[in-house]
Amino acid sequence: MPSVFERRLPFGAAFSDGRATFRFWAPAHPEVRLEIRDRDPILMDPEDGGWFSKTVEVPAGARYRFHLPDGLTVPDPASRFQDGDVHGWSVVVDPKAYSWRSGDWRGRPWQEAVVYELHVGCFGGFVGVAEALPLLAELGVTAIELMPIADFPGTRNWGYDGVLPYAPDAAYGTPEELKALVDRAHELGLMMILDVVYNHFGPDGNYIGAYAPPMFRDDLQTPWGGAIDFRLPEVRSYFTENMLFWLQEYRFDGLRMDAVHAISEQDWIDETARAVREAEQDGRYVHLILENEFNEQSHLAGEVDAQWNDDFHHVFHVLLTGEHEGYYEDFAHDTAGKLARTLQEGFVYQGDPSPHQGGKPRGTPSAHLPPTAFVSFLQNHDQIGNRAFGDRLTKLAPPEGVEAATAVLLLCPQVPMIFMGEEVASETPFLFFTDHHGDLADAVREGRRKEFAKFAAFAGAEVPDPNAVETFEASIPEPHPQRAEARTALFRRLLSLRAAEITPRLPGFAPAGAEVIGPKAVVSRWKAEDGAVLTIAVNLADASIAASGLAGPVLFESSSGAAEAAAAGTLPGYTTVALLERAA
Structure with missing residues (x-):
């Protein structure tokens, strides 16, 4: 039976039965007027705390904005959709206009997650992503993670320059098309995860400082300007409501919170996670994932499911490519030992001094956490796109090495994440792209080129212009x-x-020891609650090495005869062998 869903927001435009209540926080101004297109401006009613509200009769689809006393007109910061991009009119949306076919969907437990990260624009918008879902489901993917879709300036962007967190970008499609995408995913048994950005707003179209300057701190700076002031209840509510909005009105199954280390009030992370858990979710599985450079385990011990594990990526990248510049410096020594640690304990840096950070301690202990607390990957948008030329691992490492590492990723008990194109061995780059104009475009272009001037590998090379349409087009993955x-x-x-043998035993796998058997080789073991023992032996060198104790029931070998050779005492180069000894 079709269902409708709405998150009734305490601000923005709440529509019902031909009427909308508009509520807007503008503490910097004594009055605000509501402009509805083709109507005279309406003086809004003041409320305590710098709020203004007005209820008027309007149809769904009406265009509106707010008029400040100095003459500036601004979009609704809680706009559900925009007409005319981030500088244009906000649109009154009726959340109940879409009838869900999968209204009884309850999601899937986290241990079943096999995540596939994608950029919506590279798939041709929400409709294009929906068309790709059957093949991804058939591949064995169980969760689709969308890079940020909040309204950003122009038509091309990674999504981390968003300025209207409640409005899906019109370049990708309408709210109804986004709901249809989520609906289709649920029909196929796929979870949908959305990447959300709460640590900053983009540089173009952020009007909040013009009417609510308390939103930003002047005593604490981030790489993107004044830090968002999470000490204020209005700010906390704005972002917590955004999380509940995506989870309840759009039925996303989870959220990935970008760079939470850039949020100064870390207690908000736990507070908002509790709010998500306490909200009525109709008995659904809802998942929260962090990106946190601090490797702070305390959030994972609470209401947060998992964290992206950059350490896992960095170890494999150094082993496969030999790179050691930038943050790879932290993984250049005893790399195999660090591989053993990340497979067994998640984080490599657990309070250890970081050479890249001048010896400053990084990270917190993580060995006590279940393996499902870590989302591991060999590639993602950051690790490819933050390179000057967007080089994929497939361009930097031998195919056999990539395949051996892939076997470890997809068979180890941590939650695996695949970046779009990995499954077809794509070598197309994923470049940094934007759609800025004028002085901002010049600043972004030159800033990007200066950023890489200090790296020996890029010296003298012309970094692609982020604003060129060709840069975006070159980033669409090709088989x-x-x-x-x-x-x-x-x-x-x-x-x-994985689905047959690993997932049913999660999250009950516990570390059972790992040993370094070569400069680029490790044997790691885990024991499941049912007594089964999983052993993964990987050698990412091009030459064979001596190995012992690798006889047993073979789950997988990355090349024919590798398991037999390992049982006889030799692990071939660029090889992964997985054994699964089931309890009697």
């Missing part, structure tokens, strides 16, 4: 002409094995 079919078959096989 590798020779290796795509075999790589897809590998992903399908590994994910089938």
